[in-house]
Amino acid sequence: MSKAPEPIDHVERWRRIVSARREQHDAACAAQNRTTDDYWARRAESFRAFVRLAARGGDPLVASVRKQLRAEDTILDIGAGTGRHAVALAPHAQRVTALDPSPAMLAFLREDAEEAGLDNIDVIEGAWPDAAGETPEADIVISANVLYPIEDVVPFLVAMDGHARRLCFLQLMARQPWFDPPGLWQAVHGEPRRPQPAYMEAVNLLHQLGCYANVEIAWAEIPRTFDSLDIAVERFAESVAVGDDEERRARLRAALEETLEPRDDGMLALAGQRFPQATVWWHAGALQETAG
Numbered sequence: 001m002s003k004a005p006e007p008i009d010h011v012e013r014w015r016r017i018v019s020a021r022r023e024q025h026d027a028a029c030a031a032q033n034r035t036t037d038d039y040w041a042r043r044a045e046s047f048r049a050f051v052r053l054a055a056r057g058g059d060p061l062v063a064s065v066r067k068q069l070r071a072e073d074t075i076l077d078i079g080a081g082t083g084r085h086a087v088a089l090a091p092h093a094q095r096v097t098a099l100d101p102s103p104a105m106l107a108f109l110r111e112d113a114e115e116a117g118l119d120n121i122d123v124i125e126g127a128w129p130d131a132a133g134e135t136p137e138a139d140i141v142i143s144a145n146v147l148y149p150i151e152d153v154v155p156f157l158v159a160m161d162g163h164a165r166r167l168c169f170l171q172l173m174a175r176q177p178w179f180d181p182p183g184l185w186q187a188v189h190g191e192p193r194r195p196q197p198a199y200m201e202a203v204n205l206l207h208q209l210g211c212y213a214n215v216e217i218a219w220a221e222i223p224r225t226f227d228s229l230d231i232a233v234e235r236f237a238e239s240v241a242v243g244d245d246e247e248r249r250a251r252l253r254a255a256l257e258e259t260l261e262p263r264d265d266g267m268l269a270l271a272g273q274r275f276p277q278a279t280v281w282w283h284a285g286a287l288q289e290t291a292g
């Protein structure tokens with residue numbers, strides 16, 4: 001008789017996926033005395049351009065939250081980044097608190113909030129869950145695309161759940177490695193990019209903690225088009241850990257040149273611009289037994 005499979009510890013599995021990927025990135029950066037610490041400071045501008053394009057088609061998380069949002073609700077956005085969700089949701093909520101450790105990302109969020117004439121967004125510069133003590137509770141707590149590099153994810157999720165009065169929402173990629181379908185990391189470093197956790201890992205982990213989360217999948221158009229090859233190289237240089245290394249830059253350039261397709265409007269496009277994105281949501285309080 002075949003043996004029953006060993007149970008999987010999804011918390012441990014998550015930790016190992018994240019640490020293996022971080023070690024690979026740190027090793028690629030180490031030769032240049034760079035770390036992942038200032039990653040978002042270096043990527044803020046290109047990330048903003050990317051999310052602005054992505055948001056044009058409508059954001060699945062914004063759509064999911066709005067289905068349950070009441071005008072009198074407050075929202076906490078953990079890892080708000082350049083503000084794509086905070087700014088889109090603020091007109092429909094009483095107040096939004098946008099928390100992020102990166103001043104560079106928050107500078108763009110402030111700019112966009114001001115441009116949109118929004119005066120109901122409070123900004124907190126800090127990392128979750130360390131900054132939980134100085135952060136007000138909210139009816140709805142969201143965290144979009146933040147968990148991927150968080151190794152110690154349970155305290156993050158428990159504090160998130162503990163700060164929500166009504167609902168918690170995560171946005172996560174459903175498939176991976178999503179950012180590197182053309183194999184740019186492989187082309188530059190000669191090995192495949194190690195995966196990051198995706199929604200399935202989060203759902204399994206939440207389930208292990210006694211939280212039976214709901215999942216909505218939406219195919220989002222995330223156009224990845226570039227005015228020129230130079231701009232495409234700059235856009236990927238950070239996530240592919242190219243740094244100041246001329247050889248790596250040349251390999252990235254050659255891989256992009258081979259992959260990018262010219263469009264009728266003169267732009268260069270990466271193929272495969274549709275991605276399944278997951279919204280994972282649950283009723284607040286589901287993780288408080290874990291906390292106790």
Ligand SMILES: C[S@@+](CC[C@H](N)C(=O)[O-])C[C@H]1O[C@@H](n2cnc3c(N)ncnc32)[C@H](O)[C@@H]1O
Nearest residue numbers: 040079080081084100102105127128144145146
């Ligand atoms: C991929 S961006 C996502 C930004 C935004 N939520 C979105 O989906 O457009 C990840 C963001 O998480 C932030 N971040 C990283 N670690 C964090 C932590 N421990 N607590 C809160 N935010 C964090 C980064 O500074 C960055 O702005």
